[in-house]
Amino acid sequence: MARPNDEVQALLQEYADLVAITGGDAFKARAYEKAARAIGGYPADIATLDAAGLREIPNVGRSIADKVTEYLRTGKMTVVEERRAKIPAGVRELIAIPGLGPKKALRLYEDLRIASVSQLAAAIEADALADLKGFGEKTQENIRHGIELLRRAGGRVPLSVALDTAEEIVAELSRVTGCRRCAYAGSLRRMRETVGDLDVLVAAQRSDAFMAALSELPATAEVIARGTKKTSVRTAKGLQVDLRVVPPQSWGAAMQYFTGAKAHNIRTRTIAVHQGLKLSEYGLFDTESGRSLASRTEEEVYARLGLPWIAPTLREDRGEIEAALHGELPEVVTDKDIRGDLHTHTDLTDGLAPLEEMVEAAAQRGYRYYAVTDHAPGLSMQRMTDEKILAQRERLRELDGTRRRMRLLHGTELNIGPDGEVDWPAEFLAGFDLCVASLHSHFDLGRAAMTRRLVRACENPYVSILGHPTTRLIGRRQGVDADWDAVFAACARTGTALEVNAQPDRLDLGDEDILRAREHGVRFAVNTDAHAVPHLAYLRYGVGIAQRGWLTPDDVINTWPLTRLRRFLRKGR
């Protein structure tokens, strides 16, 4: 889904890198980075904005607005082209190597004309860096290692993998004598869909035992750095883990510091500076006297800055600071708000567990309602028939009587055909309590055809939820191309909910699309699409993504009481 905002974000980020490499003003480079992020995360399509509108975007001033305008008009930014002419693209690639920044990249290029990662690798092999200032033996070894990692990984791991690893490490370190608190922070606590590295915090008086414990974990493959305050290791799976040990009285400040995205932290620190304060991982201090004003809890730190506590999933500098200052932070949806799952499968199609087991597991979770939505005949490998689904409905109605607290809904996951048609005729669909409709094929229609297809599915009076709307698979498959603003508008107009599919390799819609869809007044359903009993627990990932999309319980139909939900599902029929 490359929209102009994303293209401009990439271009401005490239320009920032080139400025940093060519030794320009570091603050100028940072200014472009900030603008790039702001434009990438801006909800409105920048192609619809004029120069004044562009300057409404934070960190976009006259100069950058002009460059964006030029790009929107001509498809080019002259200044970027000029810098590209001076610095080959391969030099920019060099700074992706861990341990190699803009300064060293420039030196390599100027002194040795090295202009690609492979040239650098060859130069190290040929021992051509020996006489280069700042490139001692150790540095060369680190670069060689960095290139290896870059080639192997590509970096980030899925949220679910990171969470499993983090929970194991936290459990291990919590057992170490002297551990007062232990938790993970970073992008994992913010529930980003993929995680680059783990940030683990320990509160304790002495650090050595924790540094040793982390270094010696079975999962630890190598120790990258080890000090008294910080130790970094890499696991066998290639995931970097940074451990910080802080004094117990600094716990809240450290959690605040290591949880927020960089941009969020810059904002909170700037607020501190304006109040004559200094915010670090050790606490909030009076700049003049050095006296500590708050540090024990995150609440205390935010409060002393004049802010309410901000949910970790919001700490991205996507407007949460402004919302907090104006008392307009959303009360984001939590696991506890979810009253039921509206997209699940059984072994009647491709699920693993029989109806009874799925229903029992759902009841154990304390749900007030639960929908079974097996695949429809259009997905022919599932061999669904009218008879089979009607027999399932009969069995489900029997079970429904046995569950006092949890009501059962009978549904199906329809297939959206190339023209937006679905599997069964209206009179048969009328027999279901709800229909989810999803794309399972024909992913490469053109944008216009795909948009028509999705809009037509929304217009079907029996389709209540659009399942995994973009159909992306994280790290494996791009989402389909459509005019999403048109699709979101159609959802809002027709009363069709968008799914936030909680499968960890889908997380579809993702947070940025949720933020956009929300602008259209759409409702959402956070569903697990469970194909087995353990999948029901994926809900936490979906809720995390929903929070990152600023959704409140009112936005999410499966937090609603059953009567309100049923009214929504009928779409005014």
Next chain:
DNA sequence: GCCGTTTTCGGCCCGACTGTTTTCAGTCG
């Protein structure tokens, strides 16, 4: 290059670690 209760200039987050130019620059998060 952006921004403004420090308001059109002068600041921009800040601490930790590594390697090496051994007193500090570069990189990272």
